[in-house]
Amino acid sequence: MSLLKIRNLSVEFATATGPFRAVDSVDVDVEKGEILAIVGESGSGKSVSMLATMGLLPWTATITADEMSFEGRDLRTMPGRERRKLIGKDLAMIFQEPMSSLNPCFTVGFQIREALKEHLDLDRKARQARAVELFEMVGIPDPERRLKAFPHQLSGGMNQRVMIAMAIACRPRLLIADEPTTALDVTIQAQILDLLTDLQKDTGMGLILITHDMGVVAETAERVAVQYAGQKVEDQKVADLFDRPHHPYTSALLAALPERATERRLPTIPGVVPGQHDRPRGCLFSPRCKFADDRCREVPPPVQPRPIGLARCHYPLNVPAGAEEERA
């Protein structure tokens, strides 16, 4: 049984200028102890689909899914009280902006102990001891003193460590990390990533890493899902994806990596992700795709079978021999 299983998830936001579909029929699967990376540019809906899983979207969002289950328990029909017992305990999340993700009015210690108090049956002393232990786990020196600090008195990297400590406080089964390093200095980024993967190895929890950085993916993840404009366009094991990308978008992303550049200038993908007012009729990537033809512009592409990386494309690249027949 997979840890998290989502089928055909869509999220729509009601905006003043009409509904906006941020996530469009996305499937997600995470096994126990697996590291899944979700990659995409800003606005590709990768955070939104995870926030929907956590039930953290604002009231303007409408969520629909054929299936959405955590350890076999249906998240869609679960009553709020039940769900709150799960969230923060078995299912935890950390966010992109550590500085603004902690409440400025309370000490970080209070905020960690609050999570412990909510989900675990510990007395005051045990909570304090656990908080100190957690701070040591995430590598915060002098934990007793730091627990008394307010978030604005700590650096961004420190705050992200606090966030991680808070997220793993109740030993979650699955941790969702939403661009945990984007807002941090480059040197700190590596430390935080190492910390996350170490913790994942030690605790055996599942980890979903949302990122736009292919380099991060290569170093940490086992499997990658590539998202574009709210749709999943490809899903493969990391090594396979880097060797044989099937979707032109993935291929373009990889080509834009500095270490893969063959020319002096880095190749780029022209244009931007389509927004609310300029969604193409056919394939969403067609305006930026160098392989696109009239069919791509008019007809939404099908999802290719597993051997072709579930690519959402009319003309997948690097199709292995044999896979073609299966499709036909």
Next chain:
Amino acid sequence: MADASSQIARTVPTRRPSRFKEFWRYFSENRGAVIGFWVFLAVFLVAVFADLLAPYDPAAQFRQHALQPPFWQSGGTWEFPLGTDALGRDMLSRLIHGARFSFFVGVVVVVVAATGGILIGLIAGFAPKWLDTIIMRLMDIILAFPSLLLALALVAILGPSLLNAMIAIALVLQPHYVRLTRASVINERTKDYVISAQVAGAGLPRLMFKTVLPNCLAPIIVQAALSFSTAILDAAALGFLGMGAQPPTPEWGTMLADAREFVLRAWWVITLPGLAILVTVLSINLMGDGLRDALDPKLKRS
């Protein structure tokens, strides 16, 4: 590559709406604001056509009909649909003419306060630090006095009349415009488009009025709506205290002051002028809220 970009231009199913349309959409999304707008318009028309609409001269006294109740109450007649006051003057006519005074006060006060305030605020925003400091301290000093109290004191100096009340209120409201304008000017001044205009050699007046000011207008417009209602309320309050319009002017606040002694005997002479003030002020505030939602991009949803 060039090919790809031309295709982006082609695939645009829905166009971004134009600025005014967008403004109107946000404004009309707020149902209260639209109601406020129509009520405001109605009061405005009543004020303009007061002479045609009012059945009687507001000062005409019908002594034999003094304190006659409105038509729906026993003793009331259609002759005076909203009853008469203690001197037998027709309430309806006086209320209709009162709209004139309230509008007059609102318009004059807002124009005077806004013009002065924007000008001083622009100067403060562009001035060297010492002048800026002096101007802002001055505004702090004015703001330290409760507005109604300062207006009262000013009227005490100038003598009680509607005109003096308007001057006093305008003076008291002005610092708000100064602060608001200065704050947005300072905020805008560091932006790239202002710097590029400066580099392109725009003179100071052009920079102030043509480049920066139009981009500061949104909060000022909202403030104008708010101070319109404040002006009406304060003028009525001064009238009520006997420091604004003098009897027999059919100004709503003054009418209330005249009627005070009948508070327990003739409810209509009290209720109706106050209701007129409340409805007018409420319609303006409703509109102000709608304006703020429509003009302030920070509060937009999306």
Next chain:
Amino acid sequence: MLRYLLSRLITFVPTFIGVTLISFAFIRVLPGDPIIVMAGERGLTQERYEELVQRFGFDQPLWQQFWDYLTGVVQGDLGNSFVTNRPVWDEFFTLFPATLELSLCAIIFAMVLGIPAGVIAAVYRGKFFDRALMSTALVGYSMPIFWWALLLIIVFSGWLGWTPVSGRIGLLYYFDDVTGFMLIDSLLSGQDGAFGSAVQHLILPSIVLGTIPLAVIARQTRSAMLEVLSEDYIRTARAKGLSSGRVNGLHALRNAMIPVITVIGLSVGTLMAGAILTETIFSWPGIGKWMVDSIFRRDYPVVQGGLLLIALIVMLVNLTVDVLYGLINPKIRKR
């Protein structure tokens, strides 16, 4: 923190001098001879006139007059009332507790209703509760309070006969001022029913004076809550699986209170302006009524002194609010 306090104090001084200058100027910009104007129909003998010129110092050069005034103010000397001949300072502080009592009751009334209303409206954003509460708040915000007072008198005093129309306490009761607060003094007096009478007298004026602050607080609480509710740390709190009561009532409200407290503090000016109208209507013997009466009596030394003292109180409260703001907002405390 100390530096922050100090910098606030430094800006206080020029404002103080400016406010003093304005109240000083008040008598001197009156059209015509201020002494003749003040005397009005009462008339003056030449002797008395000259005595007054000397007392007000009008024979001195202007800067000397201002200097004398300023040093007088610092020592608590604001001159004497033209009508009662008592020191303005004494009159002010005899009447001030009445205004303070009324204002405190009004602001408590406004907070007790306004903060929960704002929180509820924000949590049920766009729903029925939100619309109903915010429409009511806007009506309150647009209310001409002098009319509102008259309406309440018609209903509660006229029709229902529940509340008295004027004063601070029934005529039956008499006791000495101890604190100047009628609620406390009536309890201390030990007279039967005195406290009840004081409460009855206080209800309508407090509601009238509290109406606009109530509307302002409700609106401000709502918008502050809405802003805070979209912050990242609220998402974090919800991601911890906390109940919505705890998220809204602790994590959000604690942050939203910062601007709300500021607004409450800054509404002292509005409160004083409202007190002028409320006290006049309910014959409440406080500062507001005293000022209006003095203006009508042309008792200009009183108007001048009252103007200055009220402005000083507003400034002091604003300063306190600023400091308090620093105390509850840890981000500023650090600086």
